[in-house]
Amino acid sequence: MKKTTGMNRRQFLHTGGLAAAGVAAVASGTVLVAPDGAWALQLQTLDEHTAKTLLGMSRQIYPHDTLADMYYAGVVEALDGAAQSDKDLATMLREGVSALDQAMGVKWLDLSEGNQLATLTAIQDGAFFQKVRGTIVVALYNNPLVWRHFGYEGPSYEYGGYINRGFNDLAWLDEPSEDASPKAS
Amino acid sequence: MTLQDLEPYYAKAEDKMGTTRTNGIPGLPGNNNFKVMYAGAKRLGYKGVHTGRMSINSQPRHGRDACWQMGFCFQGCKSGAKWSTLYTEIPAAEATGNLDLRSQAQVLQVQAGADGKVAGVLYADKDGNQQVQKARAVCVAGNSIETPRLLLNSANAQHPDGLANSSGQVGKNYMRHMTGSVYATFDRPVNMYRGTTMAGIVTDESINDPSRGFVGGYEMETLALGLPFMAAFLDPGAWGRGFAAAMDMYDHMAGMWLVGEDMPQETNAITLHGSEKDQFGLPVPNVHFDDHANDIAMRNHAFKQGSAIYEAAGALTTIETPPYPSTHNLGTCRMSEKASDGVCNGFGQTHDIGNLFISDGSQFTTGGAENPTLTIVTLAIRQADYMAEQMSKGAI
Numbered sequence: 001m002k003k004t005t006g007m008n009r010r011q012f013l014h015t016g017g018l019a020a021a022g023v024a025a026v027a028s029g030t031v032l033v034a035p036d037g038a039w040a041l042q043l044q045t046l047d048e049h050t051a052k053t054l055l056g057m058s059r060q061i062y063p064h065d066t067l068a069d070m071y072y073a074g075v076v077e078a079l080d081g082a083a084q085s086d087k088d089l090a091t092m093l094r095e096g097v098s099a100l101d102q103a104m105g106v107k108w109l110d111l112s113e114g115n116q117l118a119t120l121t122a123i124q125d126g127a128f129f130q131k132v133r134g135t136i137v138v139a140l141y142n143n144p145l146v147w148r149h150f151g152y153e154g155p156s157y158e159y160g161g162y163i164n165r166g167f168n169d170l171a172w173l174d175e176p177s178e179d180a181s182p183k184a185s
Numbered sequence: 186m187t188l189q190d191l192e193p194y195y196a197k198a199e200d201k202m203g204t205t206r207t208n209g210i211p212g213l214p215g216n217n218n219f220k221v222m223y224a225g226a227k228r229l230g231y232k233g234v235h236t237g238r239m240s241i242n243s244q245p246r247h248g249r250d251a252c253w254q255m256g257f258c259f260q261g262c263k264s265g266a267k268w269s270t271l272y273t274e275i276p277a278a279e280a281t282g283n284l285d286l287r288s289q290a291q292v293l294q295v296q297a298g299a300d301g302k303v304a305g306v307l308y309a310d311k312d313g314n315q316q317v318q319k320a321r322a323v324c325v326a327g328n329s330i331e332t333p334r335l336l337l338n339s340a341n342a343q344h345p346d347g348l349a350n351s352s353g354q355v356g357k358n359y360m361r362h363m364t365g366s367v368y369a370t371f372d373r374p375v376n377m378y379r380g381t382t383m384a385g386i387v388t389d390e391s392i393n394d395p396s397r398g399f400v401g402g403y404e405m406e407t408l409a410l411g412l413p414f415m416a417a418f419l420d421p422g423a424w425g426r427g428f429a430a431a432m433d434m435y436d437h438m439a440g441m442w443l444v445g446e447d448m449p450q451e452t453n454a455i456t457l458h459g460s461e462k463d464q465f466g467l468p469v470p471n472v473h474f475d476d477h478a479n480d481i482a483m484r485n486h487a488f489k490q491g492s493a494i495y496e497a498a499g500a501l502t503t504i505e506t507p508p509y510p511s512t513h514n515l516g517t518c519r520m521s522e523k524a525s526d527g528v529c530n531g532f533g534q535t536h537d538i539g540n541l542f543i544s545d546g547s548q549f550t551t552g553g554a555e556n557p558t559l560t561i562v563t564l565a566i567r568q569a570d571y572m573a574e575q576m577s578k579g580a581i
């Protein structure tokens with residue numbers, strides 16, 4: 001069955017400050033650019049180092065290896081946007097990142113994966129970690145493009161539901177009896 | 186009150202709501218999530234396994250279409266297949282010309298007169314202006330948190346502890362069902378989110394068999410969450426490789442909800458908050474709930490049986506998910522034979538005030554194991570008949 005979603009890649013790229021690098025028209029502020037140039041994020045509030053560390057943190061907190069950085073950059077965009085209107089949050093993010101950098105005397109981004117994990121585990125009950133985790137769980141998994149990665153097809157009203165789109169297409173178990181599960185009328 | 190008293194009203198409610206497997210209405214077709222539950226439950230030897238008695242059209246009925254299998258039943262069914270007063274009873278009542286619906290209003294106080302009866306309500310209209318509506322009778326249906334809150338906030342000189350509260354039972358014995366979920370991952374796709382969310386049930390554990398280590402029983406019902414809710418609730422607060430690996434299996438997951446009878450406990454209660462107030466200056470409700478030892482033993486049994494069903498169907502892993510924050514609210518204005526034991530009689534009429542009625546799930550004395558809407562509707566229809574009779578006799 002062909003998977004469909006209501007939003008295409010182009011629309012997503014133009015919903016916020018996250019843009020395909022080729023079309024980014026940057027007026028001011030810091031820009032976070034993907035190493036391969038695939039995307040760029042214009043930061044409103046956070047500095048580049050804080051943003052990069054938050055992106056790295058997001059990848060460690062919800063590590064989906066085959067999910068591109070671009071989607072994690074969307075998470076940083078959400079944090080940056082929230083920090084724009086919330087000074088305390090901006091401070092918390094900056095100070096949280098600098099505490100991570102000092103935890104082992106090596107910048108967090110330069111730590112080994114095991115050490116990155118250990119430093120995060122040590123602060124997991126603190127306000128900074130909880131705020132970052134609570135924001136990214138929504139920003140990451142509520143993105144319709146990310147749904148595709150997980151095979152979640154979302155709302156189906158515009159397609160007439162799943163009644164003709166595989167609601168009962170599972171064929172690797174015995175079929176229920178007609179009595180337990182009558183045919184669709 | 187006996188089942189015999191209620192049976193004719195259950196029948197009326199099932200007809201109104203178009204409940205499947207009643208009134209000759211066929212059951213819903215099972216979705217993928219049900220197929221997994223069915224296969225596992227049958228292999229374990231369970232007998233009562235089917236797509237449930239759902240107030241969702243399995244065929245067009247009363248001007249509404251059959252279910253499209255969209256899977257957004259909890260959020261509000263956009264196709265209108267699922268019964269909802271918003272597009273069934275309310276428009277029908279408006280069409281009679283006898284209903285004056287004031288939406289986006291909040292009742293602040295039920296006003297009691299000097300004659301010991303209620304005289305009307307004080308409410309804030311949609312613009313926030315306060316209005317008084319006189320009434321011959323008042324029915325409160327604000328659910329088990331707001332109903333007692335309103336009665337408590339309506340205290341006056343004659344009723345210093347709140348209206349209908351001479352027993353001290355208003356707000357007490359708050360129930361929310363024993364709940365929990367089990368999710369399981371499989372090596373082949375399930376796509377559980379497609380189709381009716383809860384049309385699938387195993388009824389065998391819904392009995393009273395104390396040899397299981399607890400009294401009362403529970404149902405196992407299919408349940409699926411969309412990806413964002415799944416991330417938030419699968420294992421609240423969890424992160425890292427293990428959690429991400431579980432989420433990576435999302436389209437290979439099946440899920441069920443466990444729902445059973447929880448113990449009424451007087452200490453589980455809705456009270457008025459000591460300092461927090463709403464926008465109208467009224468104390469907000471304070472909700473206190475602790476599990477009873479019986480609830481914990483029942484949940485433990487249900488987790489084991491739910492996991493066993495999925496293991497029998499070939500699960501790679503099973504995940505026990507704790508209760509979600511929202512659930513069925515029941516109790517807090519319970520029925521009782523004696524006025525000293527509860528808030529209302531078998532018709533929902535308060536013991537203290539003859540023209541004040543409780544019309545929602547607050548009346549429940551125990552929660553039972555079932556999803557409660559059918560019983561709430563049944564009690565409401567029966568109450569309406571009783572009120573009509575009392576009004577025609579001039580008793581109200």
Ligand code: SF4
Nearest residue numbers: 252253255256258262
């Ligand atoms: S699956 Fe649920 S939301 Fe969809 S049409 Fe059926 S009842 Fe409505």
